[in-house]
Amino acid sequence: MSNVIEKFGVKIVRNPPEEKLTELGVRKWTKWNCPPSKFGWTYGNKETCYILEGKVKISLYGKEEESVEIAAGDLVVFPKGLTCTWDVLVAVDKHYNCG
Structure with missing residues (x-):
C-alpha cells in the first residue's frame, strides 16, 4: 500500500502501485543518474520522477x-x-518527466 507525504510543495508517493506507473x-521517461554528491537545484518546470535506485536528502535552499x-x-x-x-547519499538512478 502506498502512502503520500507532502513537504514544502514536494509530493512523495511511497511504493506506488505498478498500475499507476504504467498509467503515467x-x-x-528520460533516465538520469548521479553519484553521491551535493548540489543546489532550481526547478524551472514541474518535474515528476520515479526513483529506481539510491537515496537523496532534499532540503530547502539555505x-x-x-x-x-x-x-x-x-x-x-x-x-x-x-x-x-x-x-x-546513495547513487541515484531515476526516470523523470518535466511539465
Missing part, C-alpha cells in the same frame, strides 16, 4: 533543517520554482 508511462528523504520506489513531484539542495 514512467518506464518511457534551510538544512527543512528536509525530506526520497529513495528507491518513490514517485516524487517537484513544483515549478522550487529551489533546493540535493544531497545524494
